[in-house]
Amino acid sequence: MTSDVTRPAAAAGPAAAPYLNLLVTMVMFGSAFASSKVVVEAMPHQMAAALRFGGGGVLLIVLAAGLRRRSAPIGRTAAIRAGLVGLLGVLAYNFFFFWGLSLAPALDGSIVVPVLSPILTTAALLMLRRESASWVRIAGLLVGLAGAAVFLLGAGGDTTGTKRLLGDLVFVAAAACWAAYSILSKSLLAGIAPLRATAWGTAVGALGLGVLAAPTADDVAWSAVPGLAWANVIFLAVGPTTIAYLFYYRGLRSVSASMATVMMFTVPVFGTFFSTVFLGESFTGTQVAGAVVMLVGALLAVLGNTLAERTSGPSVIRRRGPAHPDPPTRPGPGS
Numbered sequence: 001m002t003s004d005v006t007r008p009a010a011a012a013g014p015a016a017a018p019y020l021n022l023l024v025t026m027v028m029f030g031s032a033f034a035s036s037k038v039v040v041e042a043m044p045h046q047m048a049a050a051l052r053f054g055g056g057g058v059l060l061i062v063l064a065a066g067l068r069r070r071s072a073p074i075g076r077t078a079a080i081r082a083g084l085v086g087l088l089g090v091l092a093y094n095f096f097f098f099w100g101l102s103l104a105p106a107l108d109g110s111i112v113v114p115v116l117s118p119i120l121t122t123a124a125l126l127m128l129r130r131e132s133a134s135w136v137r138i139a140g141l142l143v144g145l146a147g148a149a150v151f152l153l154g155a156g157g158d159t160t161g162t163k164r165l166l167g168d169l170v171f172v173a174a175a176a177c178w179a180a181y182s183i184l185s186k187s188l189l190a191g192i193a194p195l196r197a198t199a200w201g202t203a204v205g206a207l208g209l210g211v212l213a214a215p216t217a218d219d220v221a222w223s224a225v226p227g228l229a230w231a232n233v234i235f236l237a238v239g240p241t242t243i244a245y246l247f248y249y250r251g252l253r254s255v256s257a258s259m260a261t262v263m264m265f266t267v268p269v270f271g272t273f274f275s276t277v278f279l280g281e282s283f284t285g286t287q288v289a290g291a292v293v294m295l296v297g298a299l300l301a302v303l304g305n306t307l308a309e310r311t312s313g314p315s316v317i318r319r320r321g322p323a324h325p326d327p328p329t330r331p332g333p334g335s
Contacts, residue, residue, distance in 0.1 A: 090205020110271025
C-alpha cells in the first residue's frame with residue numbers, strides 16, 4: 001500500500017515544478033518595485049536604472065556564455081535586432097519606470113505597469129488586426145481603461161497631490177513602452193535564442209542607460225549611499241533580472257503561455273505585499289477600486305477569446321492570431 005500511495009505524490013512533484021518556477025518568477029518581479037524604490041531614494045533615478053541593468057546585463061552575458069552550447073550563436077543581423085529591441089524594452093521602459101518611482105509610491109507602479117501593459121498590448125494588436133476581437137475582449141479593454149482612469153483619479157486626490165499623479169502618468173508611459181516592446185519583440189526576435197537575445201538586448205539597453213546616467217554621477221554622494229541601497233542594487237541585478245529569467249523559461253517548458261499570462265497577474269499582488277510591508281505605502285480608497293476594475297478588465301482583454309469560445313463554442317470566433325500575446329523575450333514588467 002505504501003508504494004501505491006507514494007507514487008502519485010512523487011509524480012505530482014515534477015508536475016508542480018513548472019508552476020513553482022513561475023511562482024518564484026512572479027515573486028521576484030513583484031519585489032522589484034519596492035526594491036527599486038529603495039535605490040531611487042538614495043540616488044538619481046537614471047543612475048539607479050543604470051546600476052541595476054549594468055549588473056544584470058553582465059550576469060546575463062556570463063550566463064549566456066556559460067550555456068552557449070545549448071543555443072546557436074547570435075549573428076550580426078540578429079544582434080542588431082536584439083539591440084534595437086533592448087533600447088525600447090530596457091532603455092526606454094526603465095527610464096520611465098525609475099522616473100516614476102522617484103515621484104510616486106512603488107505600490108502604484110506595481111499596479112499600473114503590470115496590469116495596464118497587457119491592456120495596451122491587446123488594444124494595439126486588435127487595432128493592427130493581428131488578433132481577433134470578441135465582445136468579451138472589447139468589454140475588457142473598456143473596463144480596464146475605465147479602471148486606469150479611476151486609479152489615476154485616486155492618485156490625484158492623494159495628500160501628495162500632483163507629484164503622485166505625475167509619477168503614475170510616467171508609469172503609464174512605462175507601460176506603453178512595454179506594450180510596444182512586447183509587440184515588436186515577437187517579430188524582431190523570432191528565431192533568436194531567448195537567452196542570447198535577452199543578454200544582448202539588456203547589454204545594449206544598459207549602455208544607453210549608462211549614457212543617460214553619466215551626467216548625474218557628480219550629483220551622487222557615493223560615500224553617503226547607504227548599504228541598504230547597495231544591497232538592493234545587487235538584489236535587483238541577481239534576483240528580478242537574472243534568476244527570475246531562468247525560472248520563467250524553465251516554467252514555460254511545461255506550462256502553456258496562457259497560464260503564464262494568468263500567473264503574471266499575480267505580480268501586482270506580490271508588489272503590493274512588498275510595498276506595504278517593507279515601505280509602509282498605502283492606496284487611497286479610489287485607487288483600490290480602480291485597481292480591481294483595471295485587473296478585471298485586463299483579464300477579460302487578454303483571455304477574452306478563450307472565455308468566449310468556452311461559452312459560445314470555437315466556431316463563433318475566427319482567429320487572426322493567438323488569444324493572447326505570446327510572452328515577450330524578457331518575461332514581464334519589472335524584470
